[in-house]
Amino acid sequence: MKKLTVNAKTKNYDITIKEGLIAEILDYLQQDKKKFLITNNTLEKLYPDLVSSFENKIVIKDGEEYKNFETFEFIINELLKRKIERKDLILALGGGVVGDLAGFAAASVLRGVNFVQIPTTLLSQVDSSVGGKTGFNTKYGKNLIGAFYQPESVLIDTNFLKTLPVREIKTGLGEVVKYSFIEKNCSDDEKIHLSKYLDEADSNNLDFKEIIYRSVALKASVVSKDEKEAGLRAVLNFGHTFAHSIETITNYKKFTHGEAVAMGMKLAFELSYNLNFINKEYLDYAFNLIDKFNLAPVYKIECDKDEYINIMKSDKKVSNSKIRLVLPTSKGEVKIFDNIKEDDIKKVL
Numbered sequence: 001m002k003k004l005t006v007n008a009k010t011k012n013y014d015i016t017i018k019e020g021l022i023a024e025i026l027d028y029l030q031q032d033k034k035k036f037l038i039t040n041n042t043l044e045k046l047y048p049d050l051v052s053s054f055e056n057k058i059v060i061k062d063g064e065e066y067k068n069f070e071t072f073e074f075i076i077n078e079l080l081k082r083k084i085e086r087k088d089l090i091l092a093l094g095g096g097v098v099g100d101l102a103g104f105a106a107a108s109v110l111r112g113v114n115f116v117q118i119p120t121t122l123l124s125q126v127d128s129s130v131g132g133k134t135g136f137n138t139k140y141g142k143n144l145i146g147a148f149y150q151p152e153s154v155l156i157d158t159n160f161l162k163t164l165p166v167r168e169i170k171t172g173l174g175e176v177v178k179y180s181f182i183e184k185n186c187s188d189d190e191k192i193h194l195s196k197y198l199d200e201a202d203s204n205n206l207d208f209k210e211i212i213y214r215s216v217a218l219k220a221s222v223v224s225k226d227e228k229e230a231g232l233r234a235v236l237n238f239g240h241t242f243a244h245s246i247e248t249i250t251n252y253k254k255f256t257h258g259e260a261v262a263m264g265m266k267l268a269f270e271l272s273y274n275l276n277f278i279n280k281e282y283l284d285y286a287f288n289l290i291d292k293f294n295l296a297p298v299y300k301i302e303c304d305k306d307e308y309i310n311i312m313k314s315d316k317k318v319s320n321s322k323i324r325l326v327l328p329t330s331k332g333e334v335k336i337f338d339n340i341k342e343d344d345i346k347k348v349l
């Protein structure tokens with residue numbers, strides 16, 4: 001078992017990582033607090049015993065397209081209909097979609113009810129369950145409605161990964177590799193750094209407990225220093241401004257989020273190299289690491305470059321309509337730039 005603590009300004013909470021933690025989750029149910037499980041229909045089918053052991057369960061439809069106001073309203077109405085009280089507990093069992101929606105429902109209902117994240121995808125285990133970003137999508141863009149609301153705890157059972165499709169594992173690995181490229185910004189503690197570990201890892205036989213631990217520790221370190229993205233937390237968006245355009249242009253259908261991030265990181269590395277921020281050796285290293293885990297199916301897409309740039313500008317992380325880019329500057333380190341010329345960006349697209 002591995003345990004770590006997130007010390008956010010608004011709350012301190014534990015993250016527990018363990019193979020077989022589900023059994024303990026079931027024990028946890030024996031406690032007297034009234035609980036509301038929020039999950040989706042795929043997990044309900046895959047884990048019927050776990051889901052049916054909850055008297056109060058709210059099952060939503062599976063898919064990013066259901067991460068919307070309608071589903072949020074459905075969850076809130078179910079909670080209120082079943083007379084949730086402020087002392088009760090909401091459990092989010094699922095990937096990032098369930099976690100983000102359930103988290104925002106917990107933040108909103110009765111002005112805040114405690115909630116526990118039980119992430120079941122690699123992406124949610126290494127990323128979305130930690131840090132307290134919650135919310136849903138609107139027709140104007142992804143994650144535009146929401147709140148920062150930290151969970152009471154995060155329970156990570158690596159056994160959930162056994163039923164996860166390979167492509168979903170890879171999308172999580174996209175974020176894991178991202179952490180390795182920003183590890184020095186996140187923490188000086190080499191024991192939680194990922195790059196050396198990933199360099200030596202056998203890509204067909206990964207120790208997920210270790211990978212998740214290091215990823216979460218790196219993210220927790222950033223969140224502890226900058227919970228609400230006033231500065232440092234932006235480094236977590238490495239690869240994401242490009243990814244946002246790639247996902248939008250391809251209607252979120254062609255690539256998974258992690259694939260788009262891996263493609264975005266390659267573009268960021270190429271741009272950094274063109275601008276002389278990094279040398280050829282580091283550029284090659286980065287491409288090889290991304291390819292070792294087979295994360296980016298391609299990295300340039302056929303598209304109108306002006307459209308690509310316009311979407312980059314519409315990213316909500318943009319400040320004063322300038323494109324804000326997180327670019328690598330040395331091994332394991334990135335910097336945030338607001339002044340990269342559009343022509344230089346276009347050259348790598």
Ligand SMILES: NC(=O)c1ccc[n+]([C@@H]2O[C@H](COP(=O)([O-])OP(=O)(O)OC[C@H]3O[C@@H](n4cnc5c(N)ncnc54)[C@H](O)[C@@H]3O)[C@@H](O)[C@H]2O)c1
Binds near residue numbers: 143
């Ligand atoms: N809050 C944050 O900080 C943050 C960070 C990154 C991403 N996100 C959000 O997370 C979402 C993506 O999360 P995701 O990649 O987990 O997607 P997801 O929640 O859609 O899950 C992916 C698929 O895997 C299925 N699934 C989940 N657990 C499974 C299991 N154990 N076995 C088999 N199938 C399983 C789901 O039903 C779904 O079909 C996006 O909406 C994104 O905006 C949030």
Ligand SMILES: [Zn+2]
Binds near residue numbers: 175240257261
């Ligand atoms: Zn991401």
